[in-house]
Amino acid sequence: MLPILLLLLPQAPAQPDDPVIRALSDELQRTMTLRLDGADPPYYTRYNVDDTDFRRAEASFGGVVDTTRGRSRTLSADVRAGSYELDSSNAATGASGFGGGRGGGRSSFGGGGTALPVQDDYDAIRHAVWLASDAAYKRSVEALAEKLANQPKEEAEPRPASFTPAEPVASLLPLARLGIADADWERRVEDLAAVSSLLNRHPDVVDGSVSLSAAARNRYLVSSEGARLRHGTVLIELRLAASVETPERTRLSQSLRYLALSLEELPSRAELETDFAELVATLATTAAAPRLDGYTGPVLFDGPAAAQLFEALLARGIAAQPVDPGGERRRFAGGENLERLAGKRLLPAGFRIRDDPTAATFAGTPLAGHYAFDDEGVSPRAVDLVTDGILKTMLCSRTPTAAFSGSTGHGRGGGGSVRATLGNLFIEHEDGLGDAALHQALRDAAADAGLEYGLRISALAPGMAGLSSGVSARDLRALFQQRSRGREMSALGDPLQVTKVYVDDGREEPVRGLEFDTVSVTALRDIQAAGKTPAIWNQATGTPYAIITPAILLEELDLYGIEETPPTGSDLPAPHARGR
Amino acid sequence: MSTLLLLSLTPLLAGFPQAPEASAEPPLVTLLAEEIEYSMQELAAEDGTKPYYLSYSVTDTVSATIQARLGALYADSERRERLLDLDLRVGDYQLDSTHPIRGGGGFGGGFPAGGGAAIALDDDPDAIRFALWQATGAAFDAAYERFRQVEANQKTMVEEEHQAADFSREHPVSFFEDEIALQIDAGVWSERVRRVSALAKKYPLIYGSSVSVAGTAENRLLASSEGSRLRTGRKLLRVVLSASTRGEDGMELEQSYIFNAASEDRLPTEQEMAAAFQGVIDQVLALRQAPVVEPYTGPAILLNRASGVFFHEIFGHRIEGHRQKDVSEGQTFTNMVGQAVLPAFLSVVDDPTLASFRGEDLRGFYRFDDEGIPARRVELIRDGILQTFLMSRSPLPGFDRSNGHGRREPGRPAVSRQGNLMVESTRAVPFEELRRMLIEECRKQQKPYGFLFEDISGGFTSTSRGGPQAFKVLPIVVRRIWADGRPDELVRGVDIVGTPLSCFSKILCTGDDPAVFNGTCGAESGWVPVTATSPSILVEEIEIERRERSQERLPILPSPIAPEQA
Structure with missing residues (x-):
């Protein structure tokens, strides 16, 4: 656990000696005096600086294919005209007060931020902040005017306020540093290459890689309410990925990720080799398995599949999102907004869902969704979202919605695009079953439905839901490959690892070639049973989060066989399969 | 084969620090x-x-x-x-x-x-x-x-x-x-x-x-x-x-x-x-x-480097071989081989084998193009007459071989592109003389002033058949040269517009001051480093229009860096 120094802002704020904080604070004073024509000065300004120091390496088939390192510092200036009641944010035109000035130069990382010097140079930082604030203020005045002009004369329902005030927090935590010696890194990169050479020994493999990324991310936040924050994390992620092809030349890809706070915590080379061999073997078994034309009946989601199911159905929707004035609520993949279900049943009795960003680890594994402060300067709290199956509340940023107001410390996504986002989502059932009992429950449910077997799904291919947090380039390719074959991309990825579990003796046989019919959040009400051993699904890219859930047995789902036409063309054996 | 290679490499050996060794x-x-x-x-x-x-x-x-x-x-x-x-x-x-x-x-x-x-x-x-x-x-x-x-x-x-x-x-x-x-x-x-x-x-x-x-x-x-x-x-x-x-x-x-x-x-x-x-x-x-000037038509000088950009955009892109083949292209020059397209005192070559020119390294230098073909000096215009096109391995009727101009950015298929485009003149006078000729031309046309385009940031040109065969060049340093002898005046906010064939026919004379413009050119096959070398040119008539202006205002507050700090 990191030591957290929390100082509620006293009358005289401690004079911070951090040049970044000092430059932001000093320029903020000036920004609050900005005036354009007849418009008022901003009522609120917040600066977020995201400082990232990263290294990355990737190996494939025994060779290192990419090594990158870099450092970047990006500023987002949220300058708001108007008042907490009605301000320039979230305007229908999309023009808001965010972003940076042209003179400051755009960040190469996109996202509308302004690049800042990576050196702690007070003058150069202030200069960039000056121009970014100027541009943001001008846009906010324009956005507010447009918002007022588009406002309906009389509104059917009272409009929620634009923004909620928050208690300012001052806390300068020690800077997070990558602190990886080159020699240690190189040794690990050698491991990557060695582990990846396992791919060469498997004739079914068509693609694969072993990658390692390490990032020290320090976040600074200064607001006109008096917040002064600096906090950082170091996260290291190792990823094993492999793809095989089915006889119809459909690519099946799967990956395994390890999250750690230091290189030492990562699995050893030998452990990685064992895991990778197992991953490849499982994929090869799946690719060789018989196709199933369709299925209607009970489905057991275990392993990562249960978390992927919740990710697709709940991850976006459980976070309260404001409605754009004059526009419809944006519909995100996997993002059916659940506000209409508030106070109603979401899952069967006995289920509890809690989001707790303050949890740093679970069963010794670091959780990606842990953070000290959100991007609006609010320290997060654990939120009991679902109690006994009833949706009690939702995760909130500082932007209120019709039903929910008051931040829960979940406003995240970088300074320029803050939205309520889950942190660590814990799903539990008070009467969770052991593995054997759950297996039996699947067989019973299948027997009950008059079936010979039930299905157990242990992993899904990445679906649209994963895009919210940024999937890897390889996963993206697979997704687009899926679409290029004329299929819709759904929030829920295709089942990847599927086995028939026979009613009579419980034996299992792998099958493949299935896709889900549309699955909506109401399917969760038909959960028949849950396990008691939770699995962790860490998403470390984009805005990191974690889903911790036991296995889930759904009473009935429809799955269809994917139609496939084998492509024409060559069949050149892979180099490692030529038998040289 | 080896003879050909040696030939194309000879000019480099002097100017290049590490002579390439096999x-x-x-x-x-x-x-x-x-x-x-x-x-x-x-x-x-x-x-x-x-x-x-x-x-x-x-x-x-x-x-x-x-x-x-x-x-x-x-x-x-x-x-x-x-x-x-x-x-x-x-x-x-x-x-x-x-x-x-x-x-x-x-x-x-x-x-x-x-x-x-x-x-x-x-x-x-x-x-x-x-x-x-x-x-x-x-x-x-x-x-x-x-x-x-x-x-x-x-x-x-x-x-x-x-x-x-x-x-x-x-x-x-x-x-x-x-x-x-x-x-x-x-x-x-x-x-x-x-x-x-x-x-x-x-x-x-x-x-x-x-x-x-x-x-x-x-x-x-x-x-x-x-x-x-x-x-x-x-x-x-x-x-x-x-x-x-x-x-x-x-x-x-x-x-x-x-x-x-x-x-x-x-x-x-x-x-x-x-x-x-x-x-x-x-x-x-x-x-x-500097004052913003009004739209104008009249005589102008394009200073050497600016003229290089001008030729690259207006001429160079139109003699890329693949454009003669593509039916969606305007094909300005496709059927003009053997005909005059420039005044007779101008010749144009593209010579990627040249590593430097008057002491300046050339970005358009290469020994083999991206299709593995030895780069060759190509005479595109001799005495105003169009001779050939820049060729990749995509042949044209009558031009069935590459001349080493198949280029691309990694990740894209190669097409014919420019390397070192060089404009050569037999009617070349010292710059001061060219300037005097500009003033004379102003008087002749009864114009109070002409323009000197010193620096051009770039330009764009539409070569497609669907669009007009027009170009726009974006000058950044422009001076007004007064016919009555007033001092030259820096102006801003103008773009040069025109159509290529009529523009080329109005080149009157050139300077004796060839200079190098090193740049990066973007087209179908991505970004490739290029050079354009040209003397200054005097054009009888050029058209300029007002540049589209941003509506953004100046920053409200002054810079936070106090001048005395620096």
Whole structure:
């Protein structure tokens, strides 16, 4: 656990000696005096600086294919005209007060931020902040005017306020540093290459890689309410990925990720080799398995599949999102907004869902969704979202919605695009079953439905839901490959690892070639049973989060066989399969 | 073969620090060649279709950038990547899988797959073989499928306007240069760009500024089923100094100065950088005070470097061979070979084999193009008469061989592009004389003034048949030259517009002052480094229009950096 120094802002704020904080604070004073024509000065300004120091390496088939390192510092200036009641944010035109000035130069990382010097140079930082604030203020005045002009004369329902005030927090935590010696890194990169050479020994493999990324991310936040924050994390992620092809030349890809706070915590080379061999073997078994034309009946989601199911159905929707004035609520993949279900049943009795960003680890594994402060300067709290199956509340940023107001410390996504986002989502059932009992429950449910077997799904291919947090380039390719074959991309990825579990003796046989019919959040009400051993699904890219859930047995789902036409063309054996 | 190579290399030996030496064949080239042999033998569709041509090229690029603004370091990045490009063709030289599909709109069935795959950075044979296999299989499937579409398309459409083959037959080449490496001392350069960039702190009206050094070292390896085997290296380095501000009317004003070099020791000194940066700042601040001029038609001089950009945009892009073949192109010059397209005192060549000109390194220099064809000096215009086009391996009727201008950015298919475009004149006078002629021309046309275009930031030109055959050039330093002898006056906010054929016919005379413009040119096949060299030109009539203006206002508050601090 990191030591957290929390100082509620006293009358005289401690004079911070951090040049970044000092430059932001000093320029903020000036920004609050900005005036354009007849418009008022901003009522609120917040600066977020995201400082990232990263290294990355990737190996494939025994060779290192990419090594990158870099450092970047990006500023987002949220300058708001108007008042907490009605301000320039979230305007229908999309023009808001965010972003940076042209003179400051755009960040190469996109996202509308302004690049800042990576050196702690007070003058150069202030200069960039000056121009970014100027541009943001001008846009906010324009956005507010447009918002007022588009406002309906009389509104059917009272409009929620634009923004909620928050208690300012001052806390300068020690800077997070990558602190990886080159020699240690190189040794690990050698491991990557060695582990990846396992791919060469498997004739079914068509693609694969072993990658390692390490990032020290320090976040600074200064607001006109008096917040002064600096906090950082170091996260290291190792990823094993492999793809095989089915006889119809459909690519099946799967990956395994390890999250750690230091290189030492990562699995050893030998452990990685064992895991990778197992991953490849499982994929090869799946690719060789018989196709199933369709299925209607009970489905057991275990392993990562249960978390992927919740990710697709709940991850976006459980976070309260404001409605754009004059526009419809944006519909995100996997993002059916659940506000209409508030106070109603979401899952069967006995289920509890809690989001707790303050949890740093679970069963010794670091959780990606842990953070000290959100991007609006609010320290997060654990939120009991679902109690006994009833949706009690939702995760909130500082932007209120019709039903929910008051931040829960979940406003995240970088300074320029803050939205309520889950942190660590814990799903539990008070009467969770052991593995054997759950297996039996699947067989019973299948027997009950008059079936010979039930299905157990242990992993899904990445679906649209994963895009919210940024999937890897390889996963993206697979997704687009899926679409290029004329299929819709759904929030829920295709089942990847599927086995028939026979009613009579419980034996299992792998099958493949299935896709889900549309699955909506109401399917969760038909959960028949849950396990008691939770699995962790860490998403470390984009805005990191974690889903911790036991296995889930759904009473009935429809799955269809994917139609496939084998492509024409060559069949050149892979180099490692030529038998040289 | 060796004779030809020696010929094209001779001019370099003097000006180039490390004369290229033939090394032994690099192991990676051998591996590429082995895999080509294997694939050409084994690759076949169920109906027996095989590729007739396969080439692999691997571009290994190390790039580094160090940038500073106002005395502080921004990004400091270094990156290495190796990209594989392959050209796999099904069919034969006459008609193959790359043939345009008519009636399909645009690229028809799309380009064959296989461009720009990342491959192992070390020469690990297994990892590289694997990447080659993967890309080759996908490219073959795509080429096979596309060739079937091409054949079907041939049957259903009327006979084509041009009957040129799809791919030229060329002699294989074998040549290996030593591997090159980037050697920018990050410690030294970080301090240098930081110090120079701090100069801008004294100027509260300079809103944006940047000083950077950037370099790429590219080692390119190529092997083809025709037997070519190559390794070539290219190093491109730049120091870029830029500054921007806004006029009181909100007009964005930007200036930059670029030092180009082909080796680290030819980069500028800190003093030279500081002087150039000061010049850029002074110029952009002067532009702030300059009046905005009204639309105008009349005589003008394009100063040498500006004229180079002008010729690159207006002329160069229109003599790229593939545009003569594409029915969607305007084809300004397609049927004009043997006819006058420029005044008789002008000749134009494109000579990529030239590494430097009057002491300046040329970015458009290369020994072999991206299809592995030796670069050649091509005489495009002799005494005003169009001779030929810039050719890649995509032949035209009457031009069935490449002249070494098939170029691309890694990851894209090559098309014909410019290298070192050079405008030569037999009616050349000293600049002062040219200026006197401009004033005389003003009087003759009863115009109170003419223009001198000193610097051009770039331009664009539409060569497509659907659009007008027009161009726009974006000057950044423009002076008004008064006929009555008043001092020259800096102005701003004008663009040059026109149509190429009428514009060329109005060139009256040139200066005797050829100078080099080094740039990067973007087109279908991506960004490629190019050079345009030209003397100043006097044009009888040029049309300018007012530049579209930004509505943004000046910053509300003054700069937070107090001038006395700096």
